[in-house]
Amino acid sequence: MADQTMTVPQDREALDRVVIRFAGDSGDGMQLVGSRFTAASALFGNDLATLPNFPAEIRAPQGTLPGVSSFQVHIADWDILTPGDNPDVLVAMNPAALKANIGDLRGGGLLLVNTDSFEERNFAKAGYDTDPLEDGSLEGYHVLKAPMEELTKLAVADTGVKGRATLRSKNFFALGLVSWMFNRPTQPVIDWVERKFGPDEPVAKANIAAFRAGYNFGITTEEFHHTYEIEPATLPPGTYTNVTGNQALAWGFIAGAQSVKLPLFYGSYPITPASSILEELARHKNFGVRTFQAEDEIAAIGIALGAAFAGHLGVTGTSGPGVALKGETIALAFQTEIPLIIVNVQRAGPSTGMPTKVEQADLLQALYGRHGEAPLPVVSVTSPSDAFDTAIEACRIAVKYMTPVVLLSDGYIANSSEPWALPDVEALPDHSIPFATSSNTDNGFLPYLRDPETLRRPWAIPGTPGLEHRVGGLEHEAETGNVSYDPRNHEAMTIVREEKLRRIALDIAPAEVHNGDGADMVVVGWGSTFGAIRAGVNNAARGGVMAAHIHLRHLNPLPPNLGELLAAYDKVLVPELNRGQLTKMLRAEYLVDAIPYPKIQGLPFKAAEIAAKIVELAE
C-alpha cells in the first residue's frame, strides 16, 4: 500500500489511509497518547491497527536510544490488516526518538518534532554529533517544528500543576496538535482524561489544557495550515471495540469457561509478554474467575492441573521459557487425560532472548517439548481479536476430548490492537459435557472407558459418590486405569492417545484458500503473520502476481484437507518468524517441497516483504 501515500501537502487533503508513529522517551507517555488517538479514531469510525513498541524490560536512562518508546497506529477508511509497514507521520519528542525511528519514516513523510528537547545534552545521549534539525540530514522529509515544552508550560500555568510536573503534559500537547491535523474529534480525549483523573484534579486540567493548546497551535500557526481528512471506514455493520490480543484472550477464556459451563481457574507466574493475561483475569473475580500467582511455572501448571482434576477449567499461561519448565507436567496432564490449556505468548528466544520482541519459534516445542509420545492439540491466534475465538476453541477441544491443549500467541498479538466486531455473547455455543455421576458399567466405574466416537474418557470429579478412582503418570490399563506394564497394553494406549488427534481432525474447520484461482503458488502461514501475509498477497495480486493464502489456526492436528490443497500448487511458500518450523512439519507430513521464508529479527513481517518475496519467487 506504500504506493497510495500522501504527496506534498495542500490544504485539507483527503486520504484513504495514514500511518502515524508517536515516539518519545519511555517517560513521555507515548503509549498513552497513541492509544488515545486510536480510541478517538475508532469512535470516529476508522478502521485501524496498532503496534506498540516498548523498550526492553529494564528502564533505560532518559533520553537514550534504549529508552525510546513508540506507538504506531494505522488508520484508514477501508478494511486494513496491519499496523502499516512505514509510518507516513512521525512524532519525535526528543533526539533519541528521532534517531531510533527516522529510518522507518517513508520518503517525503511528515516529521513533527518537539524542538525544546533538541539541545546538546540530548544529542549526546542519542549519539548525534550535530543537530539533526540543522545538519540537513532531514532533507527529503517534511519537517514541522513546535516548542512543545515551552508551550505546554504556558498552557498549564494556572491549572495548579507546578514545577517539573508541568512538563508531564507535553504528550497531550502533541496529541492535540496531531488531532487537529487529522481532524480527530476532541471530546473523547477530554472525556477520558476527566474519567481517568477526576474532572477537578489539577493533572486532569493540565492535560486538557495542553491538549487544547496543541489543537489551537495547529489552528493558529502558519506552518500547520494543512490538515487531512480520513473518512470513516465502511466496516461490516456491527458494534466495535478496540481490543489488544491479551485482553481478547483473557475475555475469550471467560467466554470459553461459560461455553463449557465450568469455573475458570488460571494458574500463572508473571512473565513478559504474558503477564497482562493474569492481570486482566485477576480483575474479574465477580465472574467466578480464580487467578493464582504461583511460585513458578511448574507450580502454576501443577495448580491448574489440580484445579482441573477438581472440575475447573484449568488454564496456565506463560511464554517460551515458562513452557520449557512445564514439559513434565504437560506430559502428566496428557497421560492422565485431564483437560488443561497451556498458553504460550511467544517472545524472541532462545533462553531469555529478547523478552519484549515477537517470535514464532516455539512451535516445535509445543509439538515435541516433552519426553515420550505425547501428541497434543495445538491452536494458534492469528490477530488480536481472533484471540477471543481461539480461546473458546481451545476450551472446546480440551473438554470434549479430555486433553491438554497448547494455545500459541505471541508478543505482537499480545500488545497490538484492532477493531473487533463484538460477538453476541448471549448466544455463546454450548460446548459443555456433564461430569460422570454414576458408574459406566454394571461392575463399577471405569475411568478410562472411552467414548467410541471421540475416545474421550469420562470425567468424574472428587466429591462424586461412588466414582472414587485414581489417576497417575504411570502407564495404565485400558478402561480400568490400573497400573500396567503389559507390552501390548502400552502400545495400544499409546496408539489410542494418538488416535484422539485423528478424531479431532474430523472435528475442526477445514483449511480455507484465499485468492486461490489462477495462482500456482500458495503462501502458508500461522499465527500473527496473518495480516502481513494477507496484505502482501493482496498487494502482489494488485501487481498482477497471483498467490493463494492458507492460514492455519490448527497446527495439530492439521486440517485433513490441507495436503490435498497444497498439492494443487507448484510452489509452497511458508513465511514464519522463526527458521522454518511449520516448513519442516509440512515437508514431513506431505512430502511437499515447502520453501521457508524465515524472519527472525524480533519484528513482525511487513506486507511489502511478503509481496516482494512472492514476486521474487514467481519469477
Place this chain on the structure above:
Amino acid sequence: MADQTMTVPQDREALDRVVIRFAGDSGDGMQLVGSRFTAASALFGNDLATLPNFPAEIRAPQGTLPGVSSFQVHIADWDILTPGDNPDVLVAMNPAALKANIGDLRGGGLLLVNTDSFEERNFAKAGYDTDPLEDGSLEGYHVLKAPMEELTKLAVADTGVKGRATLRSKNFFALGLVSWMFNRPTQPVIDWVERKFGPDEPVAKANIAAFRAGYNFGITTEEFHHTYEIEPATLPPGTYTNVTGNQALAWGFIAGAQSVKLPLFYGSYPITPASSILEELARHKNFGVRTFQAEDEIAAIGIALGAAFAGHLGVTGTSGPGVALKGETIALAFQTEIPLIIVNVQRAGPSTGMPTKVEQADLLQALYGRHGEAPLPVVSVTSPSDAFDTAIEACRIAVKYMTPVVLLSDGYIANSSEPWALPDVEALPDHSIPFATSSNTDNGFLPYLRDPETLRRPWAIPGTPGLEHRVGGLEHEAETGNVSYDPRNHEAMTIVREEKLRRIALDIAPAEVHNGDGADMVVVGWGSTFGAIRAGVNNAARGGVMAAHIHLRHLNPLPPNLGELLAAYDKVLVPELNRGQLTKMLRAEYLVDAIPYPKIQGLPFKAAEIAAKIVELAE
C-alpha cells in the same frame, strides 16, 4: 536365527549358539547368577549378549508375577548382535517365573524347574489353578526337574549358614547345574564368590557348596546325562571384558575428560535407568571426578553448567522426565555457548510411563524440547560398549565447538552387556583446546569473537587475569557479547549458532552402508536397535532378501552423505522404538517417503521382527 536351534537332545551335543534365561523371584538372585554365568562364558571365550529384566521400580510381593526377575544371556561361537529373541533354555525358580516366561521359550526348548517351589500356595500367587508340571500344559517342552531347595539345604548343611538363610544359595545350585550342562568352567565362579564374600565366610562356603552340588547333581542324575558344547568364538584378537552400557558410558566420560584434558564434573539427580552412571562415577574420585547429587534435575544441570563455566567438563545425566525439566537451562547453555553434555537414558514414557522399560521416544524432545531456535548436536549410543566411544565423541564436539551436546542412550543399553575389546587408553586422541589466556584483540577480550572455521567462541575461565567478562541468556552482540536488541544482530546470531551445526557436519564420520550391494531397500536405524536391525538384515539376506543397513550415531547434524545414500534405494524402512520420530526427520530433511516401523511395547526389537518386516516389505 530361530531356525538353527537344538533338536531333541543327544549326549554331548555341539551348538553354535544358545539363549538361556534365568527366571525367579526378585529375591532369588537371578541377576547375580546370570551375570556369573555370563562372566564364566566370557572368560571361556564365547561371544555373548545379555538382557536383564527387572520388575517395575516398586518391590512386589514374593512369588507374584510382578515380582519376577529374569536375566537372559545369549552365548555363541561366532559374532552375535543381540541377547536372542526367544530363549532355548529357561530356568524357572518358581511358578510365577514359569508363568511370566514360558511364553517366550521356543517350542521344544529346555525347561529347568525348581520343583520345591511348585506347591499350592505359589500356584495361587502366580495365578495357576492347577500344577503346570502336572496339567500337561508344558507338553512341547523338554522339562527337567530338580528339588533345588531340598538339595541346597543338604549341601550347605555344615557351612555354618542356618535356617532360612540356607535357601539363599539355591540360585548357585541352579548356576552349578546349568554350568555343568553347558560345560562352563567352574573356577571363575568359585574365585568370584571368595573374592566377593571372603573365602572363610559361611555365606561364601554355602554358595560354593550349593554351586558344586548343582554341578554334581548334573553329573550324577540320570535325567541330566545330556550336555552341550559351545566352542569359544573367534572374536577379533584382543583383550575383552564384559561391560554394561551405563558402566561403559561412565568410563567413557572419564576417558573423554582425559581426551579434552579437563576435570570431569557430573551433576545429576537419581532416576531410573540413569542412576547407575552417577553411582559408578561416584566411585572414582581418585580420577579427579566430581559427582554432585543435586536437589533436582534443574539444579543438576545448573550445577554442571556452573562447573563448565568454571572450566570443568560439565556433564548432567538423567532420563526423559528429567530432560523435560532441563529444557530452559539447556537453552541457556546454548545461548551462552558453554560446553555441556546432557545424557538421556531413555525409558518408556510419556510421564512416569514404564520406568524400567526401554523406549526411543525422546529423540524429537532432544531436538526441539526448548523454546526459541536452539539447535544442538545430538549423538546416540548403539550398543553397551559403544557408549564408551560415543561419550568421547560427545566430549570432543562439546569442547571443540563450545556447545551443549545431547547424548541419547536407553534403558536396554544401560543394563545389558556385551564383550568389549578393550581400547588402548594410553593412546586416547587429544581433543583438548587450551583456554584463552590473553586478549584476542588489541582493544581487549571479545568473548564472542569466533574461530572462522569452527565458529567456536574462546573459552576464558574465571581466574584468568585480564579476561573478565559476562555471559548471559539475553541476546547479545556478535563479538562483544554485550546485550543487544538489534533486529539484524539477532538474526545474524541465530544464523551463526545454526551454522555451527553445519560446520560440525563436516567434522563427523559419514554414514556407512552395510550389506548395500544388490539391495533396493535400506533400513535406517539409530541407537540401541543396532543389534536387532543388523541381525535382522543378515537373517533376511540369508533368506535371499537383500536390504541395506545404515545406522546413525549422529542425529544432529545428520551425516552430510546421508541424503545421497538414501536416494539410491526405492524403499527406506525406519524401525524405531517410538511412533516414527527419525522417520519424520528424514522425510522433512530429504523428502524421501521413509516408512516407519514403530514398536512401542517397552521391549527391544527382535531380529526376527526386523527380518520379517523386511521380507514383507520386499514382496
Place this chain on the structure above:
Amino acid sequence: MTDTPTRYERSDFQSDQEVRWCPGCGDYTILATVQNLLAELDVDKDKHVFVSGIGCAARFPYYVETYGMHSIHGRAPAIATGVATANPDLTVWVVTGDGDALSIGGNHLIHALRRNVNIKILLFNNQIYGLTKGQYSPTSEVGKRTKTSPTGSIDNPFNPVSLALGAEATFVARTIDMDRTHSAEIIRAAYEHRGAAFVEIYQNCNVFNDKAFIALTGRTEREENRIYLEAGRPIRFGADNEYGVAMGSRGATIVKVADVGEAALHVHDPEVPEPSVAFALSRLSAGPYGPTPIGIFRQVEHGAYGDLMQRQLLDAQARKGPGNLADLIRSAGTWDAG
C-alpha cells in the same frame, strides 16, 4: 463435611489394588493407621483426595479407595494446592517422601506452607531414596554411605520440622510409623487443622535404611529418647521421666529434673502465635539419633488459602454483581459501523 455422618469400616478405604511395598516396610503400618482413621472421620469418602508425587511412599493413593492422583516427582504440594483452592469442601491429603518433598519438591512445599493451603501433608521420612534403590536423601545424616556417596555424604541434612517452621507453617508435627496410636492422634489433629498441616512421619525402610529410627523404636532405647510433646504439660522424658526440657535465653535445653526441679521445665503450648519456641524444640535433635521430640510443635489458627480466595470472589460479586460478559467486552468503549 456432611450433615449425615456416615460410618465406615477400614475396608471401605481399601482399594482393589494389591499393596506392593517390600515386606516389612513401615509404609504398611502408616497405610493401616490412615485407613482406620478415615473410617472414623465424619467425612464422605468421595470428599477425600490423596495426591502424591513419586516414590515408594507416593504409591499410597493407589491403595486408598478415595479420589487420588499419583502425579510426578515433587509436584504433589502444587497439584494439591490446585485441588484445595478450586474446591474448599474437599479434604486434600499429600503423601510424600523425604526426597519427593524436600529434594525436588522443596519449593512447592514451603510455598504451600506459607500460603496455608488447606492440605494435610504426610511426609514419610525414611532418610533414603527408596524407590530408586538407596541413594542418600536431604534428611540422610552427614557421612552416610550410599551408592551415590560411597565415601560418605557431605550434605548437611534438613531438619524438616525446622524448615517447615521457617516457612511459616501453621501446623507442624512429628510422629513414628510404628507408634500407631500416636500417629493416628497426630494425623487426626492435622485433619482437624484448617490450613496447611505438616506431619513428619519417621518411616522405616527395612531394605535400604533399616533401623534408622532404632533410637526411637528400639525396645530399650525408645523410653530414653522419645520426648512426647503434650499441650499444657511440662516436657519430661526418659526411662523414669528423669529428664525434662527447659526453655532459656539460649533456646531449649535438656535438663535433669532432679537438678532444676519440675517448676523449671517448659510447659508445652503449641498454640503460641510466635513460632520461636516450637523452633527451639525442633532443635533438640538434629535427627532420630538421640532424645527427639514427638508430637505437635505448632498449631495456630490462620485463614486457609482456599477460603480466603473464595471470600474474595464472593466479595467481588457482592460489590459488582455477577460478571456480565456483554458488558465486559464493551468496557473499553464501542462504536457502531454500517
Place this chain on the structure above:
Amino acid sequence: MTDTPTRYERSDFQSDQEVRWCPGCGDYTILATVQNLLAELDVDKDKHVFVSGIGCAARFPYYVETYGMHSIHGRAPAIATGVATANPDLTVWVVTGDGDALSIGGNHLIHALRRNVNIKILLFNNQIYGLTKGQYSPTSEVGKRTKTSPTGSIDNPFNPVSLALGAEATFVARTIDMDRTHSAEIIRAAYEHRGAAFVEIYQNCNVFNDKAFIALTGRTEREENRIYLEAGRPIRFGADNEYGVAMGSRGATIVKVADVGEAALHVHDPEVPEPSVAFALSRLSAGPYGPTPIGIFRQVEHGAYGDLMQRQLLDAQARKGPGNLADLIRSAGTWDAG
C-alpha cells in the same frame, strides 16, 4: 586469594556497560557499596564471579568488571554452586531478588544454604517484582494491592531470615541499601565467612514499591525502628535507646529498658551454634513495618561444601593413587581372544 595483595579503585570494578536501572533505584546504592568493597578486598578481580538470575537486581553482574553470568530466573544459586564446587579458590557471589530467590528459586536457595556452599548470596528484597512491572512477591505484605492482586494479596509472606535459618544457613544477616556503612560491613562479613552467606538487603523500588522501607529509612522513623544487632552487646534501640530485647521462654520480646533494667536485656551472640536464638530475633518483625533487627543473626563455622568435596578427592587419591584408566576398564575381569 592471592599472596601479593592488589590494590584497586572502585573504577576497576566498573564495567563499560551503561547502568540501566530507574533513576533513584536502590540498586545503584548497593552497586556502589559492593564495587567499593571489592576494591578494598585482598582478592584479584579475576577471582570474583558474580552469578545472577533474572530481575532488575539480576542485572548486577553486567556492571561489575569481574567474571559473571546473568543466567535464568531462579537458578543462580544452583549455577553458583557449580562454580564454587568446581573451583574453591574463587569468590562466588549470587545477586538475586525476592522473586528470583524466594519464588522460583526457593528450592535452590534452601539447598545451597543447607549444603553450606561457599557462595555469598545478596538478596535485594524490594518486596515486589520490579522487572515485570509490579506484581506482588513472596515478601509482599498480606493485603498488598498490585496488578495481580487488585483486591489485595492473600499470601502470607516469607520472612527471609527465618526461612534461611530454618534451612540450616550458617551465616544470615540483614541490611539496608541506603545505609552504606552498615551494608558494606555486613557484606564484608559475608565475604569473610567460608560457606554459604545469606544477606537480605532491603532495597527500595521507587517505581513500583516506593517507601516500602520507610519505617527503617525515614528520617524520623529510623531511630525508633532499627534494632542493630551487635555481637557482645545487649540489644537496645529506640530514639533514646529506651527499648531493648529480652529473650525468654516465649521467644524474643521487646521491652522498655526502664521496666526491666539493662541486665535483663539479651546480649547478642551470632556465634551460638544453636540457631534458635537467631530465629527468635528474626521473629521480632514480620517485615520492615516496625522495630526490625538489622545486622548479623547467625555466623557459625562449618565445613564448606566445595572444600569437603575437594578433600574427598584428595583422600581417594591418597588411598587408591591417581586413577588409572587402563586398570579401570579391566577391573571387571578380562579374557583374550585370537
